[in-house]
Amino acid sequence: MIVLGVDPGLTRCGVGVIEAGASRRLSFVHVDVVRSDPEQSQDLRLLTIYQGLTAALDRFSPDVVSIERVFAQSNHNTVLGTAQAAGLAMLGAAQRGIPVALHTPTEAKMAVTGNGQADKIQVQRMVARILGLNQLPKPADAADALAQAICHALRPAGAIQGGEREEHLTQAQRQWAEASAKYGKHRGVQRDM
């Protein structure tokens, strides 16, 4: 299964592609950061990000696209551009009939480091270790996109597909999803690796 992870952003949008094989063995396929010029108008920047994302979707034909869930509570002034970039990734996937999964940053950090509060360098180190890379994925957006993909590949089976399909979860999976939703952003949830 090919998983394409997206760390959405209007200035830098991370794209990380992995392959999940038998017994959840993960291997690295590709990583890139799509950039747009902050000097350009917002419509042209969104077009650049969309073109970069859809080029990656067409090149790697992923089975699923895993996108970082954006929160309105993030009151830094880039949150709307981040949400728009995430929306473009969802649009590109939906246009191609590719399922979308949304995972919080905390879930992604938990999945790769076992700690939802892990810092950037920890995430980079563990992403490199899990995927057998010889060097740390940089910049942080690249590592975060790979962490999104890893998070989805290692998730409890059936959890949080498309952000809306939680009716298919078992009770335990639903509890995990609810805990993630409740504590995911600000406190972090420990999860057995």
Place this chain on the structure above:
Amino acid sequence: MIVLGVDPGLTRCGVGVIEAGASRRLSFVHVDVVRSDPEQSQDLRLLTIYQGLTAALDRFSPDVVSIERVFAQSNHNTVLGTAQAAGLAMLGAAQRGIPVALHTPTEAKMAVTGNGQADKIQVQRMVARILGLNQLPKPADAADALAQAICHALRPAGAIQGGEREEHLTQAQRQWAEASAKYGKHRGVQRDM
């Protein structure tokens, strides 16, 4: 000049089209509300909104698309979906080489009623009067989309194109733009009609 106004939203996205003729005479062309099903996953909802917006762009070939500017300070929980819908409108315009203008809700209310704090019914009444409609445009999203288009057609020449091109403004226009940006959202700015 054909102006297509957008009142962005994920559940209801207003689209209003007007023609601005000689001496700023405005006439009604079209109004519609693109809707997505809240029961669907977010990726499919965004696809539905995108398809509706791009169908309108292709049908009316506007000279400019005027989109309501979304603010991160709006802390209601629909702001991210609203921002994403606005992003899709910008993407659709950029893909077709159509310039994009962004105007705040306050600017649109000022343009049609002379009062940036006008309520929904005032906006509906004045939109109907300006465009010579026999009935009020409903729902509010439809009236707001027409008000966006009217706002752009009546703007000070050259103001706030694409949200980023303010370097072309005269000093007076820049002051108006700065005042709008500063006071636009929460206080309203009176403007001579």
